[in-house]
């Protein structure tokens with residue numbers, strides 16, 4: 001449980017989560033995910049990554065203690081809690097009959113629980129929303145309806161919506177899953193810039209270990225509901241770990257200009 005030591009960042013201690021009788025996370029304690037750093041949550045299918053993010057954001061009942069800068073998140077009501085720690089699910093924004101800009105403004109209004117949905121959007125919110133769409137290189141989609149956009153375009157809008165809500169910690173569940181090669185790198189670099197500039201805690205579930213190796217500051221690996229390793233990516237993602245966790249024979253190579261990539265030679 002909470003040791004009382006001051007901790008800056010997001011952390012779960014002694015977290016246990018069940019679905020019915022099925023215990024998915026077993027007395028799990030995470031490292032402290034610090035502000036200003038981009039962290040990847042890795043692990044095979046079914047290892048508990050989404051469950052961990054959903055429990056940390058308060059969307060799943062959990063035993064244990066989850067703190068952001070020593071604030072116990074369980075003590076907050078859900079709207080306030082998601083202002084501190086926002087979860088963006090794996091599912092893409094639904095293809096509904098509203099424009100991308102309207103979707104951005106609606107997400108901002110949800111954040112501000114003092115306002116009702118009937119409130120007119122103000123100029124500042126429109127300016128900030130358009131700026132975010134520009135940062136994701138999708139300002140040209142502002143007046144297009146979500147039901148006319150591709151899956152990848154809607155995923156970019158979901159990310160822009162999440163950033164527009166200005167949380168202190170951002171929990172992203174496979175935020176790159178629908179994106180092409182360019183956008184996978186461009187979005188990770190943009191998230192890194194915004195994480196550093198706004199001193200956010202950013203934790204994202206990734207399956208692409210090469211992005212984790214080259215673009216993330218820290219990685220945390222879940223295996224069968226337990227954290228098996230965490231730290232700088234090149235120290236954590238070793239052939240032994242890849243064999244144990246992902247059941248592949250692989251080696252990690254480094255180019256002369258210090259980029260890293262995984263060569264998989266077999267699956268076990």
Ligand SMILES: Nc1ncnc2c1ncn2[C@@H]1O[C@H](COP(=O)(O)OP(=O)(O)OP(=O)(O)O)[C@@H](O)[C@H]1O
Pocket residue numbers: 019022024043044045046047048049050051052
């Ligand atoms: N709503 C649910 N009800 C019952 N069991 C669930 C539910 N959601 C997930 N599980 C189970 O919990 C375990 C962890 O699932 P979770 O979605 O957290 O894994 P994950 O690591 O995010 O997987 P993936 O990489 O495939 O998205 C799995 O065994 C899954 O079957």
